[in-house]
Amino acid sequence: AQTVTQSQPEMSVQEAETVTLSCTYDTSESDYYLFWYKQPPSRQMILVIRQEAYKQQNATENRFSVNFQKAAKSFSLKISDSQLGDAAMYFCAYRSAFPGGSEKLVFGKGTKLTVNP
C-alpha cells in the first residue's frame, strides 16, 4: 500500500520570504500523480499544484513550485514571496495512475503553515 509522509507538523515563514514543505512517499508503482492541497481555516480543500510522475519537469503555479525527485520519492512544495493568505494546512497526496488502480487519494497528515507579518 502507498503511504505519504509529511515530516514537518508545523512550519512558519515571514511574509515575503520563501518556505519549503517536505513530502515523501512510498510506492512500488511507476506511474502516479502527486498533489499539494491547501486547507485554510474554512476547511475547504483547495488544489495548489499537481505533478505527473512521468514528467521530469517540475510543476509550477505562480508562486508555488515543486521539487519532484522520483528516485528519492520526494515531492516538496516551495512557496515564494509568502503572503498572509498562504497560512493554512498543506496536505501532500498521492494517486495511482494505473488503469483500474485505486481511486483514492492517499494523504499525508499535513503541515500547518503560519505566515508572520
Place this chain on the structure above:
Amino acid sequence: DGGITQSPKYLFRKEGQNVTLSCEQNLNHDAMYWYRQDPGQGLRLIYYSQIVNDFQKGDIAEGYSVSREKKESFPLTVTSAQKNPTAFYLCASSVDHGETQYFGPGTRLLVL
C-alpha cells in the same frame, strides 16, 4: 457558477439516528468521492462512484451508505452502525477517475 456544494454545513446526530449528508456538483463530472477527516489527520476515503448507479467501498466504508441515482448527486448516509461519526466530511468530484479531484466546502458532523 460551477462547483460542488455540500449541505448542511453543520449536522448534529442523536444516538441511534441515521443522518444524510448532501453533495451536489454542476461540473458535469463523472466521478464523485466521500472522504472523512479527523483532527490532526489527512483524509480517508469512505466511498466513491465512477458512474451513475455504481459505487465502490473505500478504506472506511463500515457504518456508511451511499447512492448515485443522478450524475450530479452523491449523498452519504451515516448510519447508527457508525460508532464514532464525529468528523469533518468532504465530498469531491473529478472529470473521470483518472483526473484531479476537486472538493466541496465540507460538513461538520457532531454527535449529541
